[in-house]
Amino acid sequence: MLNLLGGDAGYRDPEVSPEGPTTTAPLPEETLERNRELVDEYAGELYDAPAEAILAWAHEHAPGDVAVTLSMENTVLAELAEKHLPRADFLFLDTEYHFPETLSVADEVEARYPGHRLVRATAVLPREEQDRVYGPNLYLRNPTACCRMRKVEPLAVSLSPYVGWVTGLRRADGPTRAEAPALSLDTTGRLKISPLVTWSLEDTDAFIEDNNLIVHPLTRQGYPSIGCATCTLPVAEGEDPRAGRWAFSTKTECGLHG
Structure with missing residues (x-):
């Protein structure tokens, strides 16, 4: 196979997306x-607002679909959206590296909230084809490139029909999120809520x-923050909840939020 722009011998450079x-x-x-x-007028007001008020604001003010x-x-966001952001689409990044339990939760969400379409965003290349083109275990050799191709780019493409998106960011999840706003603009000018x-x-x-929600079983087994199965480990009690993400590298974020 042609080696493009200095990638590993025989494989495409992972800095070049498919x-x-x-x-x-x-x-x-x-x-x-x-x-x-909207951000100029309301970001300060919503900075510490309750979740219900933030979603009700989005339902009233967003100039299009979210x-x-x-x-x-x-599945907290799904339950809150059911009550305060009716008919909004749910968007799930199916990286093809998820725990089986994560995929089961997605199926349960689709059944429990039939009023919300579940969009399953996937990468351009299936997992096996990525291994063939970029080499096996890219998540170990270049986790940033793997996240870009399987998370960041699929999310970007899938957000095209919407004027904004709702995220599950919590300031308590770690120092990189300690001052996260409730309302901002992403790099495309879409509302990030x-x-x-x-x-x-x-x-x-x-x-x-309190709401008898669907529970991801791994959250009861030492996984307070869950990503791909290949890149997520359990954490000890008292550790940063995201300490088990990309524990084999210095990476701390997948790139979806910055």
Whole structure:
């Protein structure tokens, strides 16, 4: 196989994404301007607002459709959207590296919330084809490139129909998220709405219990933060909840939020 731009011998350079869509379609200028106005006017007011108020605000003010991103680590956002953001699409990044339990939760979400379409975003290349083109175990050799091709780019493409997206970011999840806003603009000018920013892990657990939500079984087995099965380890009690993510490298974020 041709070696492009200095990749490992026989494989494509992982800095070169496969042929296919990788970016989000631009918003109309009037929508961009409205999103800027909304963030300027409301970001401060919503910074520490309750999750319900943030989603109710999105339902009232977003100038178009909004997607609710779900990692399936928990289903809190799905339940809140059912109550406060009706008919919003749910967006799940199916990296093809997930734990089987994560895929089972996705199926349960689809059944429990039939009023919300579940969009399963996938990478341009199936997992086996990525191994053939870029070499096996790219997640070990270049986890940033693997996340780019299997998370960042599929999310970007899948967000094209929407004027904004809802995330599960929590400030308590680690120092890189300690000052995350509840409302901001992403790099495409879309609204980035994070209703859980003020929640602790205990708040999340209490909401799950009080509302009899679908539970990801691994969260009861030492996995407070769950990504791909290949890149997630359990953590000890008292450790940073994200300490088990990419524990084999210095990587701390997949790139979806910065």
